[in-house]
Amino acid sequence: MSWLRIAAVAFILTLPLIPVRNGHAAPLSGQGATASPAERGAWIRSFVLKWGAYAERTYGVDVRVWSQRMVPTFARGDADNLREALRRDTFEGALAALGGFGHRLGDERILDAFASSLPGTPARRIPGVAKALGDLAQDLVYTPVQPCRIVDTRNAGGAIAAGNIRNYRVAGKTSFADQGGSTGNCGLQTEIPTAVALNVTAVTPTQAGYATVFPYGAARPETASVNYTAGDIANNAIIAKVPNPVQSFDVAIYSYATSDYVVDIVGYFAPPRATALSCVDTSYATVSVAAGGSGQATAPSCPTGYTSVHLDCESSSWSMPIVYSTQKGGGLCGARNTGTTSASLSAARRCCRVPGR
Known part of the structure; x- marks a missing residue:
């Protein structure tokens, strides 16, 4: 310097x-x-x-x-x-x-x-x-998690009676033990998902029927998340919507027949998160400008995937002011040396990218 x-x-x-x-x-x-x-x-x-x-x-x-x-x-x-x-x-x-x-x-x-x-x-x-980078209904980002048990009625609550609905949380808990699941938070304690990817298993239902998983507080749809026969162990992978803003519970399970249920979470969907710009500086390209002469320096190109956001032009002498600079025109810095000795002209770029989530 x-x-x-x-x-x-x-x-x-x-x-x-x-x-x-x-x-x-x-x-x-x-x-x-x-x-x-x-x-x-x-x-x-x-x-x-x-x-x-x-x-x-x-x-x-x-x-x-x-x-x-x-x-x-x-x-x-x-x-x-x-x-x-x-x-x-x-x-x-x-x-x-x-x-x-x-x-x-x-x-x-x-x-x-x-x-x-x-x-x-x-x-x-x-x-x-x-x-905004997205909203609660679209532009969602999927994040997989290590499969984790969040519900097991065999360990807590008992089988869901025929024609009944039971409500559960899928995120924001320190432990899922009270729902018969993991004693940990499944990596979801601070997350507020819009939808979750679940593996739902019906265990030994008393008769043929089905189960429906749907958002807590919503009307039960006339659809089946899992179909089963009497005494069956049947499972299915589903995507379940979660109410937003946050409610007392996240999802509800309706059971046509009396049955135990096991639910594992494998991932969740949430709005994208803004991230800070990732920026790097190129090296300086330096040229010598003779006394009484003019010169220009071209800044090195940005790395692949980065965009030039600032052009830095530097002169080593008060007698050689910067007379022009253009970022769009190739990263050029120009100067005229009005002094009696040679001087250095340098050019560099600030390059940034949005890293995403």
Whole structure:
């Protein structure tokens, strides 16, 4: 890291703090298109203090490293961009404002646009991605579990009498022993499934008939989950819906004939869970630019499956300012060296992906 960048960051972190009220910058003096160096410095320090912890937590980069990489972005942003960035309620929206196009898009549209740019996720298939990844009726994720016994009427409760219904829990318990099942939680103590995959066994029913497993509190459907004959041991694999919001019980079992029942759970369905972005930084590509000359550096490509979300352009000299950068155009950084000695120009990318559940 050059002494120039260290000095720039040290300057940012020692500038006075601008007041922030309810997540927004307080009214500022001089609301024109220009600002004094002191005002710009105060705004930049406020931005770092407001979003540094978020950048460290979400993107896994130390706040000081992040603030160093932001120096070129801060230098390019005009006064209005900096003001708008401080008003934003999301990190992504604040970055868009710094880039000069945030005034055209709200935070929610920026998040949607970012998500729609990820590989394999066309925008038309992710409406409202900033608000939800799925719902309780569709877009469910199946999670298999080690087969675990949650009901055995031979151990608790006794056979279900002919024409009767008995209610059971399938998740959210520390033990299923009171239902005749496992003394453990079957890995489901903290889960709130929308549906469960069950193996239901009827044990020695007194006559031919059937059993129906259905959501607790719902009307019993005229369907059979398991069909059996007298004295039979018959089982079937089923998917049973679970009421949501959570009720006192999860499923009900109706028995046409008096019979014992054994129920094992093998998996469950639940809405997808949002996960933090997985991000990596590429190495820097560095070129030497002769005194009085121009040059450009091309940042290395992102790993397969990752999308470039930020282009970092760095100059080793105050006399060689960044004159252009383009992420969409191939990750190029350009600079003109107005100094009397050669200088280094470097380019790198921040690459992210949504890992999923």
